[in-house]
Amino acid sequence: MQTYPIATIDLAALKHNLSELKQLAPNSNIMSVIKANGYGHGAVEMAHALEGSDAFAVARLAEGVQLREAGISKAIVLLEGVHSVEELQHAAQYQLSPVFHHFSQLELLQQTQISKPLQFCWLMIETGMHRLGISLDDCQHAFEVLSNSSLIEGDIGLMSHFANSDSVGDERNLQQLQQIHYAKNLYSTQISMANSAAILSMADSHFEWLRPGLVLYGISPFDDKTAADLGLKPVMKLSAQIVSIKEVKKGEQVGYGGEWQATNVSKIGTVDIGYGDGYSRQLSNVGHVSVNGQKVAVIGRVSMDMICIDLSTMEHVEVGQEVVLWGDDELPVEAVAAQANTIPYELVCQLNERVARQYING
Secondary structure, eight states: OOOSSSSEEEHHHHHHHHHHHHHHHHTTTTEEHHHHHHHHTOHHHHHHHTTTEEEEEEEEHHHHHHHHTTTSSEEEEEETTOOOHHHHHHHHHHEEEEOOHHHHHHHHHTTOSSSSSSEEOOOOOOOSSSSSBBBBHHHHHHHHHHHHHHTSSSOOOEEEOOOSSTTTOHHHHHHHHHHHHHHHHHOOOOOOOOOHHHEEEEEGGGEEEEOGGGGHHHHHHTTTTGHHHHHHOOOOOEEEEEEEEEEEOOOEESSSGGEEESOOOOEEEEEEEOOTTTTOOOGGTTEEEEETTTTEEEEOOEEEEEESOOTTOOOOOOTEEEEEEEBBBBBHHHHHHHHSSOOOHHHHOOOOOTSSSEEOOO
16 A cells, blocks of 8 residues: 655656757767666666666666666666675676776776676766866876776776866866866777766767766756756656644644744644655755645654644645645745755655655656
């Protein structure tokens, strides 16, 4: 039996977004990023629905193994690579494609035997983010180690990552782009640089392989734009239900700590979702939800299993009624993230297994 809370995942919207990206960069291949459980949407389900992708990318070995064991056969890139002999052996066993970003990972190639050579491997180049990657000064040596290894078949691609692509026009983006162009001229191999924001705003960064993540799920990477502004369709609608409605008197307090106090006689609804489901506690006293297409306030602290909302302005509302936390026209996830003083990535990724996923239009 399926009960609230529910994240309704629109697979037709997902496919629409992929199609939009293909039209935007018709000469590039698409490596769809489905790490972190498909940004909270369900990694296996996203992989099946995104069958029009040319490859997939995840962060960690376990995520890649999960997809292989679910029958996903396309190339799967491990963005963080592998970190031990055992992980390297498992990557080979499951035909996963590591990114090499540190010399300790190169050393693993000399310490182990694997069942079959690795394919579709990548070298991460440091171009300005200073998180992962081998410097351009050391790039030649690293590239030669990978190219000459008997454990690797095929060409080695070069990969890097923008630190500021969501800031359109930021000169640091151009500096990073110049660095990867320099590396491409040296090695004449395939390049993957563009993440979601760069795909939409920096055509010069498209190269051979795109790595879309957030935009696939119909969420804007820009603070000043929504998915609709970008021609994208939101994929997730998060909903719960009203489980109690009661009247509180003027001066009575609601929730832990009594942080919300009624200034008039008020109608209060209790909704069956909380931080135990992944709904952000930062929305306490600042968030909004949508009931019958009307926005109402979250009042008091978000608790583990419940939130309270102010229904005082609503006449026709009853127990059992659906409440939309985000994902309808009134409440896009970008707006909820702004209320929580965070980013949409965090909201969708932190939804856990207590929230049922319901897939539609597949």
